[in-house]
Amino acid sequence: MTVEPTRDPNAVPPTAAALPVTVDVVALTVRDGALHVLLVERAVEPHRGALALPGGFVLPGEDLVTAAARELTEETGVTPPGHLEQLRTYGPLGRDPRGPVLSVAYLLVAPHFGVVEAGSDAAAAAWHPVTDVLPAGAGPAERTGPAAPGGLAFDHARILADGVERTRSKLEYSALATAFCADEFTVTDLRRVYEAVWGVRLDPRNFSRKATGTPGLLEETGRTTSGGTGRPAALYRAARPVVRPGGLADGAADVPALLNPPLLRPPV
Amino acid sequence: MTVEPTRDPNAVPPTAAALPVTVDVVALTVRDGALHVLLVERAVEPHRGALALPGGFVLPGEDLVTAAARELTEETGVTPPGHLEQLRTYGPLGRDPRGPVLSVAYLLVAPHFGVVEAGSDAAAAAWHPVTDVLPAGAGPAERTGPAAPGGLAFDHARILADGVERTRSKLEYSALATAFCADEFTVTDLRRVYEAVWGVRLDPRNFSRKATGTPGLLEETGRTTSGGTGRPAALYRAARPVVRPGGLADGAADVPALLNPPLLRPPV
């Protein structure tokens, strides 16, 4: 078995570009009835001092999901719980002053995380209401230039907008909302997620019927809450695990089990 | 303005991985009442002789969408018409025998393309019914190993399955079906798309009412068909252009204008 010295047919062609790749994480949670995103303050150039999504460069031999988890922990002290799914890939041109950089964005949805603390490359890490950092009405269609004044570093404003929009849509057609809740939760907990993410008020009585009547959304535990005021509420689990077995496994397609019937957003 | 010679804070850190990046295109169309995918037969190693999605390496200074269009044209002679959207990113580990390679997959949906012809790196290029190449029932959850015997090269079976599944879902909630149709089309043309992609029969009369009654889906042209047998049908255009202005622009989010109400798949 001799190897052709001049051209190995089983090698990457030399004309191919070799690109640095980053992963950025849109970590979302619901706090105080509002959707919050986890942001860091950049401690290094470029965009030093600006707010940014946690993230960083993929290391040699590393996979994307591994890199996402590592960067999140390094910069914010948070160990990824909950539901991690790929959002989309950005670049490589015109998004980083250092040159062509490809960025793969991930969406992380989870109930209240542990305490966040700034790590390497980050001067600070904290939760921000998305309404504070995203100009109202700035849908994903509105292109925000790189590092808009007062905005996020790089094209992170657009990535965040995409992540929020995806989350809003997926509440309708998938069981993603349960990823915002703890292991066991009440129908009211679930309703507060919908209300926070969509920014609407929903009728608790009709929502209860809809949620419990939608196959593939809830699974009874037989247990109830206690201690609170009022009648105890039934506790549920997510019917099909939103977190795929294996924890951080990179979900197959971003086409989860669809809810049927869907929980449609009320028309404005 | 002196530049720090030892460490430029505005440079990509040397520890970052530089990865070769490919783009792969899942090109779908409806032919003879069935969903077809455009595949090439690989003329070079690895996986020489196997069927694969058209695609190849991104070149230096090139953007992803540009690379996707270039590779598609090079390998199949097809100039991308229609609707191009990013599907998802795969890798970099464990998917290419040449080593870590990141692949960004695109979904291309269009009406009948022009003639396809094999180009460089491809021994053949042709349309295949997806049912021929994807084992029935192989949803995106079923992981098919790299280059399963008789299957597609690399992890292309999984990419294709993801693309088909995404297409099926998006017919329900978006106007994607119009991207399968020519500039002007009848309600029956549109119905045949739904029937082919979902693999079901739909009542022509009720479908007509639903399609014409769903805002954001159809736009009247005032014109009708002629020459065929039976009563002439009204011709429509896609209401909101599925192709974004600029042709191949990389769509903002994969969150297109949602149909309200959606056109739900009939329950099995």
Next chain:
DNA sequence: TCAAAAGTGTTGGTTATACACCCATGG
């Protein structure tokens, strides 16, 4: 016994499905 929260019954309007029927054209 009261307040608070959970959950069920009821009702009237909307929407969907199934299918009978009419419309417009080519041969």
Next chain:
DNA sequence: CCATGGGTGTATAACCAACACTTTTGA
């Protein structure tokens, strides 16, 4: 005037938003 495919009418059933009302707890 008949065959063919396009499109509308309509009855029945299913669904849904609104809200009165009952249940179950803590104080």
